[in-house]
Amino acid sequence: MKVTFPAMGNTRIAIKALLEGLRLEVIPPPPITKKTIELGVKYSPEFACMPLKINVGNFIEAIEKGADTIVMAGGWGPCRFGYYAQVEREILKDLGYDFKMVILEAPDFKLSELFTQIRDLAENVSFLEALKAVKFAWDKLKAVEVMEKDLEYYLPRVKEKDKAESIYDYALESIDKAYSKKKIDNILAEARNAFCNLDFHGENILKIGLLGEIYTILEPAANYDIVRHLGRLNAEVCRAVYTSSWINDHLLGGILGKSNHKHIVQCAHAYLGSWVGGHGQETVGCAVDFARRGYDGIIQIGPLTCMPEIVAQSVLNRVKGEENIPCITLYFDEHAGTAGISTRLEAFVDMLGRKKEREGTKVPVEIFG
Amino acid sequence: MKRVGIPQGLFYYYYYPLWKVFFTFLGAEVVKSSPTSKKTVDIGVNLAVDEACFPIKVYYGHVSDLLKKDVDYIFVPRFISIETRSYICPKFMGLPDMIKAGIKELPEIIDMTVDLSRTDKGFKQEILKTGSFFTNNKKKIKEAYNYALEEYKRFGELVRQGYTRQEAIKVWEGEEVFLSEKADLNIGVLGHGYSLYDDFISMSIVKRLRDMGAKVHLPEHIKGEDIEKEAASLPKRVFWTLGRKMVGSAFYMDKNSDIDGIIYVACFGCGPDSLIGEVIERKVKKPFMLLTVDEHTGEGGIVTRLEAFCDMLIRRRKLSESNISCYG
Numbered sequence: 001m002k003v004t005f006p007a008m009g010n011t012r013i014a015i016k017a018l019l020e021g022l023r024l025e026v027i028p029p030p031p032i033t034k035k036t037i038e039l040g041v042k043y044s045p046e047f048a049c050m051p052l053k054i055n056v057g058n059f060i061e062a063i064e065k066g067a068d069t070i071v072m073a074g075g076w077g078p079c080r081f082g083y084y085a086q087v088e089r090e091i092l093k094d095l096g097y098d099f100k101m102v103i104l105e106a107p108d109f110k111l112s113e114l115f116t117q118i119r120d121l122a123e124n125v126s127f128l129e130a131l132k133a134v135k136f137a138w139d140k141l142k143a144v145e146v147m148e149k150d151l152e153y154y155l156p157r158v159k160e161k162d163k164a165e166s167i168y169d170y171a172l173e174s175i176d177k178a179y180s181k182k183k184i185d186n187i188l189a190e191a192r193n194a195f196c197n198l199d200f201h202g203e204n205i206l207k208i209g210l211l212g213e214i215y216t217i218l219e220p221a222a223n224y225d226i227v228r229h230l231g232r233l234n235a236e237v238c239r240a241v242y243t244s245s246w247i248n249d250h251l252l253g254g255i256l257g258k259s260n261h262k263h264i265v266q267c268a269h270a271y272l273g274s275w276v277g278g279h280g281q282e283t284v285g286c287a288v289d290f291a292r293r294g295y296d297g298i299i300q301i302g303p304l305t306c307m308p309e310i311v312a313q314s315v316l317n318r319v320k321g322e323e324n325i326p327c328i329t330l331y332f333d334e335h336a337g338t339a340g341i342s343t344r345l346e347a348f349v350d351m352l353g354r355k356k357e358r359e360g361t362k363v364p365v366e367i368f369g
Numbered sequence: 370m371k372r373v374g375i376p377q378g379l380f381y382y383y384y385y386p387l388w389k390v391f392f393t394f395l396g397a398e399v400v401k402s403s404p405t406s407k408k409t410v411d412i413g414v415n416l417a418v419d420e421a422c423f424p425i426k427v428y429y430g431h432v433s434d435l436l437k438k439d440v441d442y443i444f445v446p447r448f449i450s451i452e453t454r455s456y457i458c459p460k461f462m463g464l465p466d467m468i469k470a471g472i473k474e475l476p477e478i479i480d481m482t483v484d485l486s487r488t489d490k491g492f493k494q495e496i497l498k499t500g501s502f503f504t505n506n507k508k509k510i511k512e513a514y515n516y517a518l519e520e521y522k523r524f525g526e527l528v529r530q531g532y533t534r535q536e537a538i539k540v541w542e543g544e545e546v547f548l549s550e551k552a553d554l555n556i557g558v559l560g561h562g563y564s565l566y567d568d569f570i571s572m573s574i575v576k577r578l579r580d581m582g583a584k585v586h587l588p589e590h591i592k593g594e595d596i597e598k599e600a601a602s603l604p605k606r607v608f609w610t611l612g613r614k615m616v617g618s619a620f621y622m623d624k625n626s627d628i629d630g631i632i633y634v635a636c637f638g639c640g641p642d643s644l645i646g647e648v649i650e651r652k653v654k655k656p657f658m659l660l661t662v663d664e665h666t667g668e669g670g671i672v673t674r675l676e677a678f679c680d681m682l683i684r685r686r687k688l689s690e691s692n693i694s695c696y697g
Contacts, residue, residue: 076608077608082608
């Protein structure tokens, strides 16, 4: 059994570690390239959202590299993601591929059932080994997120952006290869050290909250690498979504430490009175939260036609007026012209910068309408 | 007398008789927005975010239209779920909030929450809450709801008699609607009711097909249990109520030898349509056409495609008839 899985940013490192820990032969999806997206777009429904198209591209490339089993997550709506696996299986079958699809989902999502499904996948490991694999994957996930946060912090502050990026890239590669917790800790310490030794420019930094749909936030190939883009414009990005906190909030019910999920939902409540599937309500809540914590601006991102994000976007119009925070929404699809996105990001950052310079005199919110 | 405005969009086509009787029974006057027109669309497109689907934009236009009609309340229900373990669509779940954020100087919004995904306990509370805008008499509110439910059932029977939902509403209100019996072709037409039966959104697809000499079969004309049975043949239950109805209807029509072809009317930007349309297209063996509608109003494209589809069905039938051996 050669297992593959859908790519979602750096979570691939953790998922790979988990599956390998379960003594499965893993064929990780090849890095997402233009070709991956082209393949996905060619065979997916025209109006499906971007993650589905990238998934299909991932799977085709992985199957061609020899994978015969796909591990995919499911769900019960109302977001389209819950039906992804079904449609993807039909598409790949009609293309003539021979494979098995394991869908991790339960009628009412309970952690115990997820464990049973993982156990079925890994028949020949003991419970202790499985637990170890989960623990190690979790360690890697946390390490990856430390690196991501470091990059978000240092990239806007240093003079040598290229060097900061190569430190980050090298560290991620090393984490992927690492086989012990100790090794991971060493990598993190070294990377932190290297970041600190870079030259800092000492200028003012803008703080921007990045919120929206989880896949688009986590997968650089689906968001034109927006974190680095903003970092190079001397803007520090704070993301609303991290995989580990998502798992803690949604799968574990917050048992792994304090979660601010309740607070976020409370923030959203005055603007959006119901959950709307996906990350819609969290997006609104985080926007309110960022505004109250004094961020300079917020950027909402999501795949084109994403239903929960459209609801959130409609409501954000009110949030930006009442909480007085500039906000733009960017939707991404397979269209590959980066210039349009760059121009809009630069304009937004310039505007925030000017607003900050004239401290006290507020820029009318209408400008960002 | 308090005036309640009901926008002529989205679930209007499914529940208008229920709402109208309920509010009228409680002593309110029910005011509908004007039927969808170019103007409704223009206003809606301006108010809604660009990425919203067409029916949602039209709904903004209808709410805005009601502002001119001097109403005390506008009824904008929040539909989370109308049956167990299924949803409508995220946009319905956030609708009252979207409307409040998008339109200024609104009268008071009655935003009843319909969530039957687990139990109907909360729903009863919501009915009382909605009724309490007009009376404090709980018994009267319950009576109004039961009475409205009766009328809703009568409306449901009308819908099953070959009318579209829009025609059924007209018949229910006492108008006469004439259905032609003469039909050469039998075509199944699927789509979300709020886009299919709104003559402006769907560019009167049903009427056009009838004019071309086709009898139009709609999901409403098929028995509920038949739809569910067919829909259950998929490996995973479709968790969108309307989406599942369409999958079931499409499979049922596919097996029904009377039906020559199936047309699916999808809305540009509709989430469920993008996947459901794909599932149906991959499974159905009969001639199948997916038409996507949006705010552009070029009717030529739609007419040409409908004509081509009908011509193709007729030619196809001649072809298969000529395949029958002349020697018996």
